[in-house]
Amino acid sequence: MLFSYKYVSHSIEAFQTWLDHLVKEVWCKATDTFTLDLLHPTLREVVEDIFNTEEDKTKGKIKTDWLYGPITTIYDIFKDELSSTQRQQVAEWYDVNNDIEALCSCDPTKTPRTYADVRAINEDLEEHLKAFCQSLFTNVIGLDAVTSRIGDIDSHYIEFVKTNKAGKCPYCGYNDIKGEHHSRREAYDHFLPKGVYPFNSVNFRNLAPMCHECNSSYKLKLDPVRHIDPIRRKNTDAPRKAFYSFSANSPAISVTVTLKTDDAINMTCNDIELELDSPGCDQEMESWCDVFGIEERYKAKFCAENDGKAWLQHVIEESVNYGRSVDELLAEIDRAATRAPLDSSNFLKNAFLTACKRKKILR
Numbered sequence: 001m002l003f004s005y006k007y008v009s010h011s012i013e014a015f016q017t018w019l020d021h022l023v024k025e026v027w028c029k030a031t032d033t034f035t036l037d038l039l040h041p042t043l044r045e046v047v048e049d050i051f052n053t054e055e056d057k058t059k060g061k062i063k064t065d066w067l068y069g070p071i072t073t074i075y076d077i078f079k080d081e082l083s084s085t086q087r088q089q090v091a092e093w094y095d096v097n098n099d100i101e102a103l104c105s106c107d108p109t110k111t112p113r114t115y116a117d118v119r120a121i122n123e124d125l126e127e128h129l130k131a132f133c134q135s136l137f138t139n140v141i142g143l144d145a146v147t148s149r150i151g152d153i154d155s156h157y158i159e160f161v162k163t164n165k166a167g168k169c170p171y172c173g174y175n176d177i178k179g180e181h182h183s184r185r186e187a188y189d190h191f192l193p194k195g196v197y198p199f200n201s202v203n204f205r206n207l208a209p210m211c212h213e214c215n216s217s218y219k220l221k222l223d224p225v226r227h228i229d230p231i232r233r234k235n236t237d238a239p240r241k242a243f244y245s246f247s248a249n250s251p252a253i254s255v256t257v258t259l260k261t262d263d264a265i266n267m268t269c270n271d272i273e274l275e276l277d278s279p280g281c282d283q284e285m286e287s288w289c290d291v292f293g294i295e296e297r298y299k300a301k302f303c304a305e306n307d308g309k310a311w312l313q314h315v316i317e318e319s320v321n322y323g324r325s326v327d328e329l330l331a332e333i334d335r336a337a338t339r340a341p342l343d344s345s346n347f348l349k350n351a352f353l354t355a356c357k358r359k360k361i362l363r
Contacts, residue, residue, distance in 0.1 A: 001243045001288055002173035002342065003250040005208055008163050010156045014149075015141060015202045016098070018043040022071065023094045023199065028087040030079035034072050042149060047071070049145035066140050070132040077125045086121050093117070097197050100205045103225055104191075104244040106283075112225065114196050134194055137201040157185045160209065166342060169211035170245070171219075171292050174301070174345045177209055189215050191245055193223055208245045218293040228290045241283035242291075253278045253285075255347060257302065257355035264312055264361050269299040301345070302352050311349045312356055326362045330354065 021040040036044045047067045078087060093113040097103070102110045119126040140146060141153065161179045169175045169186075177186055189210040194201040210219070222228060224242035226235040243251060258273040274295050278285050289295055302308035315329050330353055336343065337350035356362045 001170045001245070001251065002168075002253060002347070003166065003170045004243075004247040005160075005164050005170060005245050007205065007246040008156070008160045010159055010204070011150045012141070012153065012156050013204055014042065015136070015146065016204070018046075019136070019199070019202065020094075024091045026071075027075055027078045028091040030075050030087075032079075034075045034079075036068075039071075043067075046145045046149065050140075050143060053145070066135060066143065070128060070135070074125065074128050074132060077122060077128065081122055081124070089121070090118075094199045097192075097199045098203050098205075100192060100200065100203065101244045101246070104242045106225065106239050106241045112192070112197060115198055118198060129198055130195075133198050133201045137190075137194060141202055153188065154185060156204070157188075157209065161185075168342045169209075169214055171210055171214040171288075172294070172297060173342060173347065175211035175213055177211060186210060187212070187215055189219060191224060191242075193221050195221060196223055205246060213297075214292050218297075219291050222291045224287045224291050230290075240287055241281075242287040243281075243284045251278045251281055251284065255298070255351040257351045259355045259359040259361070262359050262361050264309065264356070267303055267309075269296070269303055272299045272302055274298055298348060301348060307345070307348075308352050311353055312361065315353060315356075315362060326357065330357060330362070 018040045022043065026034075026038045036047060039047065050066050051068045078090075082090070096110045097112055099107075099110060103112045115126050115130050118129055146152075158180055161177070164177075165179070167177055167179055169177050178184055186209040188207045190201065191206050191208065192200060200206045222233075223235045225239060227238040227240050228234065229236055254275075254277045256275040256277070258275070259267070259271060260273065261267055261271040263271075276285060276289060276294065304310075315326060315333075318324050318329055319326050330350075333346065333350050333353060337346040341347035353362065
């Protein structure tokens with residue numbers, strides 16, 4: 001990714017605190033009959049409100065038991081079907097799966113656990129736990145009983161974009177991210193997919209705004225910390241490092257373009273060689289390129305009429321019409337790319353026009 005987000009604390013994080021208590025102090029220590037008194041006090045209030053008053057606003061106003069039923073069902077599975085060793089194992093998995101930074105760095109002491117691992121312990125647990133964890137984000141976190149206590153995702157988004165002001169998607173570097181002055185927001189992506197990993201669907205260190213193209217056209221359900229089969233475009237079991245969305249240090253990525261043709265008008269992606277590098281981050285770069293289709297997208301941008309070809313035409317016209325040398329214009333673009341690489345895709349513009357100069361398309 002082109003830069004890291006700065007993490008923003010918000011009251012909505014309390015949901016993860018409730019989940020911490022539910023998994024480790026209630027489910028993993030299940031012995032007697034379940035009572036609401038076992039829950040985190042605020043979660044108990046939420047469960048009671050939802051059970052008594054909330055309605056599913058997406059399915060014809062039919063009252064839905066989002067929390068009480070699933071919580072008790074999973075509690076009974078822990079109590080009746082899991083050994084003490086298995087319960088302790090799940091508690092450890094919970095901690096590991098919520099250390100998103102460690103999982104992105106492939107920390108050898110922390111192996112992420114998937115729903116397949118849960119299934120190996122108990123198939124019923126996998127089924128109910130997966131439905132529960134996914135529902136927390138898709139349904140429960142937006143209910144009035146929750147938002148009235150800890151705020152909603154929209155308010156988190158406003159605080160997030162007030163702090164992260166770049167206005168560009170860090171995963172591609174050129175698409176816009178809607179800011180505080182928009183009436184709509186970008187979708188939050190689960191960087192480690194919520195359909196693969198239990199327990200972190202409402203962990204905001206695993207959630208970040210992402211442009212629609214990155215989220216819905218390329219990343220989809222792909223797992224950044226697992227290698228991808230390039231033919232089937234499916235994850236394999238082989239682990240690898242990935243850039244962490246909230247890393248303290250943004251990656252230093254260089255873009256080098258080499259052109260195999262001097263026919264700029266008819267240039268295609270096959271005429272472009274692209275080298276992307278970040279010293280010491282080979283696996284992270286591989287993951288980034290695979291998951292977000294970076295090489296394909298950057299090459300397509302170079303070939304586009306209103307991107308690469310327009311950049312080239314602008315330099316030619318400036319040189320011809322205003323008597324400015326190509327070297328002077330390229331030096332100006334290079335300075336802009338150093339000062340503001342994301343502005344007008346300067347980091348790509350500079351790499352592409354430098355390649356045009358080397359190929360003598362620009363003289």
